[in-house]
Amino acid sequence: MRIPAWPVHTEREIELLREVLESGQWGGFNGMVGRLEREFAAFQHCAYGISAVNGTVTLETALAVLGIGPGDEVIVPAISFISTATAVSRAGALPVFVDIEPYSFNMDPERAAAAITPRTSAILAVHFGGPLADLDRLMALASERNLVLLEDAAHAHGSEWKGKRAGSFGLAGSFSFQNSKIMTAGEGGMLTTNDAGFAERAHSFSNQGRRPGQGFFFHYSLATNYRLTALQAAVLLAQLERLPGQIRLREENERLLRSELAEIEGLHFQEVPKQVNTHSHYLLLGRIDAAKFGKTRDEFHGAMLAAGIPCTPFYPHPLYGNPLYRQGGCRVEPCPVAEACVRDAFWFPHRVLMGDQGTTREIAAAIRKVGER
Numbered sequence: 001m002r003i004p005a006w007p008v009h010t011e012r013e014i015e016l017l018r019e020v021l022e023s024g025q026w027g028g029f030n031g032m033v034g035r036l037e038r039e040f041a042a043f044q045h046c047a048y049g050i051s052a053v054n055g056t057v058t059l060e061t062a063l064a065v066l067g068i069g070p071g072d073e074v075i076v077p078a079i080s081f082i083s084t085a086t087a088v089s090r091a092g093a094l095p096v097f098v099d100i101e102p103y104s105f106n107m108d109p110e111r112a113a114a115a116i117t118p119r120t121s122a123i124l125a126v127h128f129g130g131p132l133a134d135l136d137r138l139m140a141l142a143s144e145r146n147l148v149l150l151e152d153a154a155h156a157h158g159s160e161w162k163g164k165r166a167g168s169f170g171l172a173g174s175f176s177f178q179n180s181k182i183m184t185a186g187e188g189g190m191l192t193t194n195d196a197g198f199a200e201r202a203h204s205f206s207n208q209g210r211r212p213g214q215g216f217f218f219h220y221s222l223a224t225n226y227r228l229t230a231l232q233a234a235v236l237l238a239q240l241e242r243l244p245g246q247i248r249l250r251e252e253n254e255r256l257l258r259s260e261l262a263e264i265e266g267l268h269f270q271e272v273p274k275q276v277n278t279h280s281h282y283l284l285l286g287r288i289d290a291a292k293f294g295k296t297r298d299e300f301h302g303a304m305l306a307a308g309i310p311c312t313p314f315y316p317h318p319l320y321g322n323p324l325y326r327q328g329g330c331r332v333e334p335c336p337v338a339e340a341c342v343r344d345a346f347w348f349p350h351r352v353l354m355g356d357q358g359t360t361r362e363i364a365a366a367i368r369k370v371g372e373r
């Protein structure tokens, strides 16, 4: 099976890297970093971008800048990568885990509404796998209940809800450029926002409490150094140039794959709301109904690996099942869907959708064969 490798680079990365290497400034103060912040923010339909070393500290920065801490509760989905929850815990606030919707894999707005208490200060929605969480309902909920809405958009570069991009709905969006992400420099992160005050404070927080034009050794608040290097910015600028074409390729291949598998009973790919007019296709997620498909999720996963198709059998637990949260330090609302997904869901990484049509048809044939055996 000719499934492309990831990450990949072209001469463009090398050209921009050379520019940085020959500039005498390899760190965060090179203009290349500001250029990436402006270009990526504009790409996500935002006015400001604040880069950082990864997509974990961007979440931590957002909460710190908003003053969310002890005594606050933050609603998070039970299914995400650990950073979504630990950012809340490390701020000293309480993560409140709520269930996801059965096939979108995103936070269920009704479950979020039911989890609100007088201590709730924010909703941290995740756009899991690429398609955006239900922003019509989450935005309405946040505004009715006077809560901050934040977007963990680590999977959602280029994803749109009614033509507007991830990271431009909440007060801020948080992106990751870690090795598996669809735009990567190995590590890296970015906050996006349309709020000038938030942008100024987030920039200062990740740059030792400095203020623009106020001198290198003048620090105005308790802050830290989360600066992205110019070497990473160079790679990311090159990756950003190729991103729209890569998204289109994944879109076409996913359409083909889904149409080839439309007749297969018991195989449910991620439901993409009609408001999501395009999305990153970071993960190709699905659930197996073993009674109809004829094989369990684990049998499906094993068969995919045997066929040479990279596949992950979902997370081994909802976030609250991690040893960290089994000791407490969180509130867990009923999450039957998240628990069912742990048993029957799977995902393919985005590179599965980056081959040619022939490869996509071979993948579809391999999947069909598992159900038939």
Ligand SMILES: Cc1ncc(COP(=O)(O)O)c(C=O)c1O
Binding pocket: 054, 055, 056, 057, 080, 081, 083, 084, 126, 152, 154, 155, 175, 176, 177, 178, 187, 188, 189
């Ligand atoms: C949903 C989500 N949030 C946050 C992160 C954290 O990003 P990073 O690995 O850049 O710290 C990830 C990373 O994998 C993620 O998947």
